[in-house]
Amino acid sequence: MKTLNEFIELFAEQFDETDASEITPNTVFHDLDEYSSLIALSIIAMVDEEFDVTLKGDDMRSAVTVEDLYNIVINKA
């Protein structure tokens, strides 16, 4: 299973303009300027590909920080 740091790296790759250094375990990703429904879809696709986990809309909405989302993914894996 991938670590939180590996998840953060993959998570950051889904953004074009947001610097990877801005993404930490505590980042409230919904507040990032670049975060949009399209970015959310590429995160879902990344999780499907890298973790073989199917995230639902509610999973994305209920996660506050990047680490929250990682924990949701790990619990579903």
Add this chain to the structure above:
Amino acid sequence: MAFLSFENLKVSGISACVPKEIDDNRTTSLIPDDERENLINSIGIVQKRIAPEGVCASDLCYFAAEKLIKELKWDKSEIQALIFVSQTPDYILPATSCILQDRLGLSSECLAIDISLGCSGWVYGMSTLASYMGKNNIAKALLLSGDLATRTNSPRNRSDFPLFGDAGTCTAIEYDEGASGIKFHLATDGSGKDAIIIPYGGYRNPITVDSLEYKDYGNGEVRTGLHASMDGMSVFSFAITKGPKSVKMLCEHYGIDMTSVDCFTFHQANKLITEKICKKLKLDADKCPNSMEMFGNTSCATIPLTLVTQRKESLESSKMSHIACAFGVGLSWGSVYFDTENIVVPELIEL
């Protein structure tokens, strides 16, 4: 698991009809200018057709059917089954298929039935028709599959409306001793019913004055209770997971060599979904026709519409093997394998 196989059946022809009126994502005021390019590039939908008031899905299907019957030179009295797949019927009752039987001048000995499914509808309709026709019970039959997705979605919903268009189609199936037949995988997950739902207007939640009011649900989603509400993220996850899985299951179950299949037609939901599915199945893009750029997501019409607009010549003049896969509201999904050889494909009709 719902695997179905029917021998001695062939697809004889496919036709499609769209309204003339174009709704263009490059100019619509619904999309803010600073998001326009990025959005169009991501969803892969540049424009789509929008039926004017007074035109129903059944009208589009009717013209598609008339033209196909004429070019097939079928005697209408031989057509013994008609299925109408749609979620935008003419009336709550009677069933629109009954209206179409009469309008098309088909025999009163023709069975007619409506199927209420959205994006997965064409695959399901094909399976129902094939079940009726097996063992030469019925020699010739029509599947009319069409929707007005611009009516079920709110014209003020920025996150959904740019995706959807209107179309009607007709697929002709014939009993043919020795034909290779049609194979299906079909599946359902009703626990995802809320992922795409029109909450009001049925009998669970009848129309109320409040349900007619436009409300702002954030992120540009402005709609009434009689418009579709879509959880785009959940639908995306579902589609990229179940679509490829269904195709793989169909191929494994029936020993179909995926590399030998000539054409993979996926429900044209949006480019993000179809590209992801092609990637997961390791398919060449040139084996996966795309019509969404010009017609958008037309619900249960996308597969026949894509074949008519993108593969007309090869369908008319060669032997092809096909897999089509569709997924959507329900949640409902499925895949079908079939062959075509020099079938009849009239020019796209613009009404």
